[in-house]
Amino acid sequence: MHVAATLETTERQSPTFFETARRTLAVNPNALVGSILFTGIVLVALFADLIVPHDANFQTPAERLLSPGSERLLGTDGQGRDVFSRTIVGSQLSLFVGISVALLTAVVGGLIGLVAGFVGKLDAPLMRIMDALMAFPGIVLAIGIMAVRGAAVINVIIALTIVTAPRMARVVRSVVQSIAESQFVESARATGCTTNRMLFRHVLPNSFSPIIVQASFVFAEAVLGEATLSFLGAGAPTDIPSWGGMLSESRLFLSQAPWTMLAPGAALTITVFALNLLGDGLRDILDPRLRGR
């Protein structure tokens, strides 16, 4: 009986991603809460047009600063716009910027890290440039880039990607370096495998996990970054509803109309919270060494 059980465990194949995911979700309530919340936010953003009771940008000066109630669920802001509708629509910009920056950072930072980690000659110059970019506090660098490029969503995405890509490059580089020293890469090299093939068939697939984990944190960082830029007036154009922009406007009415500040701030916090939980969960699933930390 005992022997049979041992055999069974040794013969069992290593669990697939989904199996690990299912088990982790079962024992890791954080990841479960994170993915439920995040799914909810994505659904809200996708179906925002069906949910909103009012046009998010429609100004009704006669109905300025209405307090939350039956007529206006979360009240109105200083220009008579519906706070609930603006908060719902604001999720679209947040998630769009977040996912774009996460993907771009994974690709750009991933490629730089891959090359730096595998091509010895390019390592030092590439990493010095990454060091220099990391020598700016992220938000200062992003403000500078926005000052150069002007208010546009695409510029927000570019600015935040430039901020987040260096760390991705650094993470991927260190993973690639350790993979490059491993036996299977050595064997591949010994059998006459070309550098390109080695990079894309052997090294890259094995560095996917850290890229995905890092990207999920970049997603959270980008959502926060977009809101911060909008809050400082250096973000997307003001006619696009954004949580950061709403919070910036709410400062003027803090004592008269605190609801203009509560809804977008709560939405932003919940989104970043969900992404951080999700990132922690992904790390537990993909990087077993860190499990339980």
Next chain:
Amino acid sequence: MFSFIMRRAVVTIPVMLIVATSVFLMLKLTPGDPAGIILGPDATEERRQELRDDLGLNDPLAIQYSRWIGDAVRGDLGDSLFLNQSVLSSLAERAQPTMLLTLLAMIVAVGLGMPIGIIAARKRGRWIDVGAMAIAIVGISMPTFWLGLNLILIFAVKLRWLPVAGYVPLQDGLWDSLKYLILPSITLGVAQAALIARMTRSMMLDVLNTDYVRTARAKGMGEYRVVTVHALRNALLPLLNVIGLAFAALLGGAVVTEQIFNIPGVGRLLIQAVGRRDVPLVQGTVLVIAAIYVFVNLAVDVASAILDPRIRKA
């Protein structure tokens, strides 16, 4: 030791050079002519070209670049376009509030984060650990400016305990100055406190599982001594890096915090300079912030090397 410091210091030179170069290029690519901005929309083309000559804007890019680097190395960051003073003196004027704010926020971050992390690690898996880590992840997720607005709403608008915003210089009285900085430094420090708590917990867990901690316990050492002398000392090294990163994050976060609380510091100066397209001021401010950042990283590396001989050899 000395050779390690020298080697490490030399690496910062190319980094600072690339930083300076990118700051220069970044602002050269800015649309809009500084001369046109100074003179306003009514200026004649002739007058504009004259001023461009004076400012050296008609010189080839390479000349402008070498002049900028040369001046920057000598500590001359040029003059602000709007403030009628040199970039360095306007930065010096605004340095006090930013330094005080960053320092106080650092005290909040370390003073809250490390004890919470140590307690959570000691009580691993119990409700105090789970609760502290749940609060920590909320702290990390909450945007600085929303936390700030909430604190203002509660402690300044509703309870009227502290002022809503503004700044009183230190020389006008310690308490008067501190009163204005309490909410800002909590606002700025909380997220870093949460990060430090998480890292402290994780480092302590690593160390508490090591053989030498078991040995220390086995020979009957008191739990307090085990934690402070054996565990904390060894967890401190990676934490030092985290604290270095925290300082850098605080420096960036100060820009946002100063904006929320109307504190006339370097961050607000930067935002104003960006708004007015004051190119030399933006260049200088970004460069100085980056230089502080690079210097802090250097200091962290040197401090780690002092604490751990293995790093010196690497």
